[in-house]
Amino acid sequence: MRRIFATFRIALRALRRNKLRTLLTMLGMIIGVAAVISAIGIGNGAKAQVEAQIAGLGQNVVSVFPGSTTAGGMRGGWGSMSTLTPEEAKAIEAEVPGVVAVSSEVRERQQVMANGLNWNTQILGESPDYLSVRAWGLESGEMFTEADVNSAAKVAVIGKTIVDQLYSGADPVGETIRIRNMPFKIVGVLTPKGVNFFGQDQDDVVIVPYTSAMRRVARRQYLSAILIQAAAPDEMPRIQDDVTGLLQQRRPGRDPDFIVRNQLELAEAATATSKTMTWLVGAIASISLVVGGIGIMNIMLVSVTERTREIGIRMAVGARGRDILLQFLTEAVTLSILGGVIGIITGFVISHFISTKTSWPSLISPTSVVIAFVFSAAVGIFFGFYPARKASRLDPIDALRYE
């Protein structure tokens, strides 16, 4: 142990002797490791942000949208068809196992008014289960009930943006909001959710019972979507199949005029991008580590040549080949680890700097630090071995005579 420590001390002394050379050699490692650490940090931060936003869409949600219409050769796109009914939503809830909550959804943009102010916003007709499906909470008041749905009551739960626009931020529970000039009583205010994955303000919304939305606001018989919450993430694909089967069964002999999506697909698409980025960064980083390693190898070869006489002296007084090998290997590893550690610190600083200058969060995991450290040590061993072995195989007589 003392021996290893002494060898390490000799290595440090040798590196101190050529400070500029040592620094330049380490630079390759420093840049490589710093790039890895900061890029992975920012990548992880972005991934965490995306995951949080996807989780904000709801928990384990399977959605059903109506199919597309074609009128006079013009195809309307998903959702343009009017086929989904509240009865189908009820059937799904009753017949598909593993379903925790179902919400029938009606979407409509309307002008809303209160306190002499007006505002164009998204009106959502939903079931009381909607908040559970979207994993959404209430800041004040409460959600409307099943009874309100059955009676198509004129009650509403509003988002924070509406509170700010029409009530100047004051608690509006108990107040009245007019939708299509009909008074709706505000029973609750949603907790702010912020901007979603697609850049939309999720708090710019008024939620009413879907029956009220169908009869009083949108005045139509069909739903914009059915949102289904699964009990567990791994049940989502099965529920997706079951719902497809059930809805197809209710449309005998017709082509499917609906589409069933599950949240995992969205999450996968989003994480696929960040996975590609991680691989790309990893590839670039490993190239720079290899370049850094070659730099170390180069300088170690120079060092061995320069210190041939020293090697000869050490051998003359009894150093075995192994002792010389260990000495130069220690030097190379010290060089690369030192570079690695400085690189890790630099990476920290860079990612911190970037995340404060931009709004990208950065998340440096201990794993990436450990991996960077182990990798830099491995680079030192790999690229230091050849020069060290060359040194250890010198003939003592030739080495002593070397000028």
Add this chain to the structure above:
Amino acid sequence: METQPVIELDDIQKVYHTGEVDVHAVRGVSLKVMPGEFVAVMGASGSGKSTLMNTLGCLDRPTQGRYLLDGIDVSRLDRDELADIRNQKIGFVFQGFNLLSRTSAIENVELPMFYTHRKISGHEQRERALKALDLVGLAARADHHPNQLSGGQQQRVAIARALVNEPALLLADEPTGNLDSQTSIEIMGVFQKLNDQGMTVVMVTHELDIAQYTKRTIVMRDGKVLTDTPVTNRLKAEVELEKLRDAQKSVQLS
């Protein structure tokens, strides 16, 4: 009890296979060196004395013949075993001093102990190194670096390094080759003192007057021992130094 020779060479031959012609550097040398001897090996360049020294120093193996060092047959040992023998049995002193630069005198002296397999505590290492430096009269300069020392002082550090592991044999390769005449005599004084204390010294030199300080002279030619004679009218370093000082004084007085 019969005393064992420190060196026992039995028909040592060394052939270098370089290029097309084989070079017979040493062609059958047999000799014995007993403990407490002080031997000078002399000869023109190409006489095989350097090759013989490398063999004696266990830096190289003979092509043929047997070499017993302190009773151990070292002629068939591998590289690592030879390294251990060099560490334990032999102290080297070179013409060019061969100290590690930018390393203090005491650390240079401690160097052989770094490669000793038996564990020596840091404290003991320092103590032994200081003792060796004291023996060559340089204890006061233990923390000086080689570039702060004169040639003679550097050679003393090298001698201290050679002594630190208490070897059976002190080998010196042209130890005075880079020194002026007065310093040369001083260094020979150090060797004589060590030899008086019982150390066996074998030295290569081409200077006849330096060889006069030893007890036995071996002259080599064409890879063979030409003459092997005891030194008559041996010089004493102290006396010679005294004479030199008187001479210098008289020059200054006149």
